[in-house]
Amino acid sequence: MATVHMKIATVARDQVKVPWLWRLGRDFDLQVNILKANIDEDFGWALVELQGPVEEIQRATAWLHTTGLHVEPIERSVSE
Structure with missing residues (x-):
């Protein structure tokens, strides 16, 4: 199992x-953890952690x- 962190933002x-x-979470064999997010009616972003098989x-x-x-x-970093 792999873990990846990414920021996803609307454009x-x-x-x-x-x-x-x-x-x-539904379409891929992944666990999705929302670490931080800010979403309103005009714009949104989320810092997420994805865990699962590398291929997924x-x-x-x-x-x-x-x-x-x-x-x-x-x-x-390790301290986060």
């Missing part, structure tokens, strides 16, 4: 209403890129 107002975090994390990341969301991998 268009209509993306705020799309349940993309829910789809990550890769599939989920590829899917996120097709949605038009901004996806940024996050390096985390």
Whole structure:
């Protein structure tokens, strides 16, 4: 099992209403942990931790890129 941290952000107002975090947990064999988020009617972002098989994390990341969301991998230190 692998663990990846990433920041996912909307780039268009209509993306705020799309349940993309829910789809990550439903459509992929992943555990999704929301570490921090800020979502309102105009913009949203979430810092998430994805845990699961490497192949599923890769599939989920590829899917996120097709949605038009901004996806940024996050390096985390041991102390966090």
